[in-house]
Amino acid sequence: MRSRTEQRRQDIVRTAAGLFAERGFDGTSMDAIVQRLGGSKTTLYGYFRSKEDLLRAVLAFDLTEWTDQLIAECLGEDDLEEGLAKLGAA
Template sequence: MTRSRREEVVDVALELFAERGYRGTSLDAIAAKVGLTRQGVLHYFPNKKRLLVEILRRREELNREHLLAEHAGEDWPGQMAEVVAYDHEHPGLARVYSVLMAESVTEGHPAQEYFRDHYATVRERMVRGFTERWGERLPSGLTPRAAATALLALLDGMQQQWLLDREQADHPEIIEDVLTVLFGLRR
C-alpha cells in the first residue's frame, strides 16, 4: 500500500520549505520533485498558503509522540537530551520549524499567527511542568517563566547556529551543560 499522492506532495513540500523557506520555494519546484506539474499540486491545495498550513499540521503530527514525552517527565535535563537527539535523527522536522519560524517574523508572512500561538502554548506547558516539579523557583533561583522563555530561546538559537554552520558537532554537550547550570542541578 502506497502513500497517497497528496501525502507525497506534503512531504516533499515540507522538505523544500525546510531547505529554502516558504518564499524561497516555488510550487514548480515542489511539483517537479513529486513528478507532477504545478497544476497537479494545485489540484490538492487551492493555493500555496493552504499548503503551508498543511505542512505545519504535518510537522506537529510527526512530532506528537515526542511532545507527549515532554509532558510527564522527571529527569531534567536528561529528557531534554532526548529532545535534542530526536531532532538530530529527524533533521528535516527540526529544520522546517526553525526556518519557517524565523521567516515568519517578517511582515505579512502567512505563518505569523501560527507561530505566535504555538510559542505561547509550548511555553505555558513548560511553565506548568516546571511549577509542578519545583514550585515558584527552580533550584537555580530562576522563575519557571524565565526558565521556559530562556530554554526555548536557547534551543532555537542553538539550532540556528547549527543550521548556519554544520561543522559545530559539540552542540548537544553544550546544551546539556548549559541546562544543568540553568536549572541548578548537580553536575
C-alpha cells in the same frame, strides 16, 4: 491502508517541507515542488489551493508527527505516572 490519494497528498507535503527547509517559504515555488515531486501543477492545485495552504499542511503534518512520537515515548515509560508527567511537561 492508505488510499493512493492520501499517499499522494503526504508525498506532496513531504516534498514541500523539504523545499521550504532548504529554500525558505519565499524561495519555494509551486513549480519547484512539482519539479521535485513529478506530476503536474493541476494535480498539486487539486490538493492545495495555494502555497499558503500547503504550508499549513506541512506545519500540521510536522506537529502531528512530533506529538505522536512524544506520546509514544512518554506513555512507553514503565511508570505510567512518570510518563504522564513528562507528557504534561512537554
